[in-house]
Amino acid sequence: MKFTAMLIAAGLALVAPAAAQETRSFIDDAGRVVEIPVNPERIVALQDIFFTVPLIELGIHPIGSHGRAGDDGQPFLRSSKMLTGVDFDNTDIAFMGTGTEIDxxxxxxxxxxxxILSTNQDPQLFAEIAPTILLDFRRLDNFELYDRLAELTGTTASLELLKVRYGEQIAQLTRLGDPSGTSINVIAAVNGQVRSYARFAALGKVLHDAGFAQPDAVADVEYGQYSEFSPEMLPEMDADIIFVTYRAEFGETPADAFAQLEETVPNFCNFLVACQQGRMIAIPRDETFATSYGALGTLAYAVLAASTAANAISYSTN
Structure with missing residues (x-):
């Protein structure tokens, strides 16, 4: 897209005040050295769940953000209202567009x-407006983005407090949840396959950091990745606890998660001891992979509750 002459002039006018601010050099994930304001005050974040939600948790409200469109056509920040209380409809954060369709x-x-640009966007499209930083959200550990965002915005002290809180939550889970003696898998039926999220994103991080065991079928999956299995592999997905996920923000319910499994593997519960014994738990998918310390804390308590309940069931049947 080419700028009109008027827009170019406006863009250059906007760069001038930024240039007058005190600046410093920052190396982005594309290896570009960019001069950025020492204290940026008007940030546009062009990825909601990986950039905007973490920024809000760090105490920074962007002036504009990428978002999603609901069935009613209204924009929203994915998972943000659930995790931070913040969305387009109750703040002055401006909606910039969806996907890569950012004008x-x-x-x-x-x-x-x-x-702040996501990996699938072109910095050159925005370079005349303000300094552009590209951060790669495809990394295996998306929580590394927190360190980058805190470094970028001068909020490392806020991040350290979030890390201390999370450390205490994991310590409690490790102490009370019997992770070494409890196996957990996280599954969903997706496009005719059984997908395991046990090593993936926020819930995968909680399970990894607490040291929970996993079924042999998924134990070698690389940290930060999910894996897909053919339906006949479902019995190999069994564990002491199984979380099954569903897209609550798009109107799905636990019943939808189970119905999708039933469609993929008829009579699926017959193949999973965890299901037969009431140790299969449906939870919203968005919170399980949001790059959010709030999500990590919520998930740590959910896993603690599930693991202590599973241990109680095992005790009662012995």
């Missing part, structure tokens, strides 16, 4: 002094 003119209109 530079829309970004320029909010006069940012820093633009």
């Amino acid at each position: 530079p003119e829309t970004v320029a209109a909010v006069q940012p002094d820093l633009i």
